[in-house]
Amino acid sequence: xxxxxxxxxxxxxxxxxxxxxxxxELSLTVGxxxxxxxxxxxxxxxxxxxxxxxxxxxxxxxxxxLDGENINERQFDRNLLRQKVxxxxxxxxxxxxxxxxxxxxxxxxxxxxxxxxxxxxAVRQALEWMGFDYEAVRNRSPLGFSxxxxxxxxxxxxxxxxxKFLILDEPLAGLDPLGRDAFLELLRKxxxxxxxxxxxxxxxxxxxxxxxxxxxxxDGMLFKDGPAAQVFSDYKGLEANGTGAGQVSGIAERLRLRxxxxxxxxxxxxRLLDEIAGRWTQ
Amino acid sequence: xxxxxxxLYQPADSVIHRLSGSAKLLCMLLLLIGVVNTTTLPxxxxxxxxxxxxxxLARISPxxxxxxxxxxxxxxxxxxxxxxxxxxxxxxWVRWWIFSPSYAGLxxxxxxxxxxxxxxxxxxxxxxxxxxxxxxxxxxRLLSPLRLxxxxxxxxxxxxxxxxQFIPTLFEETxxxxxxxxARGARFDSPRLxxxxxxxxxxxxxxxxxxxxxxxxLSMAMEARGYRGDTQSRKKKYPPFQTADWLALLLCxxxxxxxxxxx
Ligand SMILES: Nc1ncnc2c1ncn2[C@@H]1O[C@H](COP(=O)(O)OP(=O)(O)O)[C@@H](O)[C@H]1O
Ligand SMILES: [Mg+2]
Numbered sequence: 001x002x003x004x005x006x007x008x009x010x011x012x013x014x015x016x017x018x019x020x021x022x023x024x025e026l027s028l029t030v031g032x033x034x035x036x037x038x039x040x041x042x043x044x045x046x047x048x049x050x051x052x053x054x055x056x057x058x059x060x061x062x063x064x065x066l067d068g069e070n071i072n073e074r075q076f077d078r079n080l081l082r083q084k085v086x087x088x089x090x091x092x093x094x095x096x097x098x099x100x101x102x103x104x105x106x107x108x109x110x111x112x113x114x115x116x117x118x119x120x121x122a123v124r125q126a127l128e129w130m131g132f133d134y135e136a137v138r139n140r141s142p143l144g145f146s147x148x149x150x151x152x153x154x155x156x157x158x159x160x161x162x163x164k165f166l167i168l169d170e171p172l173a174g175l176d177p178l179g180r181d182a183f184l185e186l187l188r189k190x191x192x193x194x195x196x197x198x199x200x201x202x203x204x205x206x207x208x209x210x211x212x213x214x215x216x217x218x219d220g221m222l223f224k225d226g227p228a229a230q231v232f233s234d235y236k237g238l239e240a241n242g243t244g245a246g247q248v249s250g251i252a253e254r255l256r257l258r259x260x261x262x263x264x265x266x267x268x269x270x271r272l273l274d275e276i277a278g279r280w281t282q
Numbered sequence: 283x284x285x286x287x288x289x290l291y292q293p294a295d296s297v298i299h300r301l302s303g304s305a306k307l308l309c310m311l312l313l314l315i316g317v318v319n320t321t322t323l324p325x326x327x328x329x330x331x332x333x334x335x336x337x338x339l340a341r342i343s344p345x346x347x348x349x350x351x352x353x354x355x356x357x358x359x360x361x362x363x364x365x366x367x368x369x370x371x372x373x374x375w376v377r378w379w380i381f382s383p384s385y386a387g388l389x390x391x392x393x394x395x396x397x398x399x400x401x402x403x404x405x406x407x408x409x410x411x412x413x414x415x416x417x418x419x420x421x422x423r424l425l426s427p428l429r430l431x432x433x434x435x436x437x438x439x440x441x442x443x444x445x446x447q448f449i450p451t452l453f454e455e456t457x458x459x460x461x462x463x464x465a466r467g468a469r470f471d472s473p474r475l476x477x478x479x480x481x482x483x484x485x486x487x488x489x490x491x492x493x494x495x496x497x498x499x500l501s502m503a504m505e506a507r508g509y510r511g512d513t514q515s516r517k518k519k520y521p522p523f524q525t526a527d528w529l530a531l532l533l534c535x536x537x538x539x540x541x542x543x544x545x
Contacts (some may be wrong), residue, residue: 017294056464079467087465092462094455094462094491107467111469158465
């Protein structure tokens, strides 16, 4: 189910001295099954973009379509939107509130038309994906966990619904390296299972490795949009924008300056290793 | 958050903005004395005009100035209804079950609503036209004579300033949590009252947790930076009142006095 933004603008606190244009005539389409990485410097409008797609704020101007339907029309079914689009916000751990882990993770399933068994299975699956032992944690209070664990619980609460479209706002910030890799692998698996994923991140290495397409925002407008290999190949442009192109692109660029012929689009770790190893054997 | 929180300071260049904080605070108190001593409908008419004038002078949009009062329309409705039906059961128009609406009740209800409305509008003008730090300084200044009888003016001002600075943060946090829970399926925007009621818990629990956490962190940070609560030693020099400040005080005092006298 594609999401399409047509010339979307958004201004915070319009008509006051605090008016802040956050998005300016942004047009963007995300197709079914894509894994899109969104980058851009702080304040460029990434979080605002998410809120608009999730229908949590209405654009000041322009339209947003989900499966061809304008999500801000009166007759549009908001509850269907909530079911189709899952959002992992920045610092999602603040959203925990129930008395037990089981209840909190099941919160989003409350209004869905599923049997008790199906709901329980979904909660179990989501918790296991996020690295918890279902039986061990189900009756504990979600507030008694550490910060990182709370974040994983909150993400489980979003995954339990199995949204067709998953948006994540800087989910990697603050994860330890092992947790980060495991989480990225999970996202890849979900994506391969058909889930469309849009992930905001400053981690160019992660996006280079896992995303198919990269969108970079700048001052509320589109700065770059294209296949990851193409966008990250513009090493100098990205560095100049302050976004960064990731370590692999950086090393490839350095080697090119030394006269090595590393093909453009070498943005993944394994590819680079292969290139270097290939040279050694020659 | 399309809308700004109620009472958020909005910088502008107006007569009201330029008044000193303590003068504004005193003027506000004087005007309040005037309002609560008003007993006639024409009197309230004058107050409405005066408030409109204040809003004009401060160059605030009517929406900003009256927003908080308008949001309380249900509250006002209930107050009016209660007064109308229960204020004077001895001499009602009609008697029905426990309700006995009366003329005196109607007048009393209008009066209470008018007072609260005016109070909200005026304090909004004050808040919107005064930077938070200026405001707490003004409070400290007005409270400082009470030091002589042992009132910790500095401490009170600090508490107020922390509280005031917390408001926008809490507002933003509430907004974030509301959005997160909405995305998870909480039905804040449902027209059904029962859905709305059920959505309260997912909002309140995290907001309170966040507030306590913030308070905890702030107190630790303040202690780590050596705050000990006694600001006695810090004798502040306050700038003297300007002509405009005296003029404003004089005007407000005159208005208040007039209303007290004709009462
Ligand atoms: N609640 C808000 N009120 C006013 N301005 C805001 C608010 N949230 C964000 N902004 C402004 O909108 C712009 C985009 O913000 P945001 O979408 O949060 O950026 P990002 O997520 O890319 O860091 C920024 O310039 C920011 O100052
Ligand atoms: Mg952000």
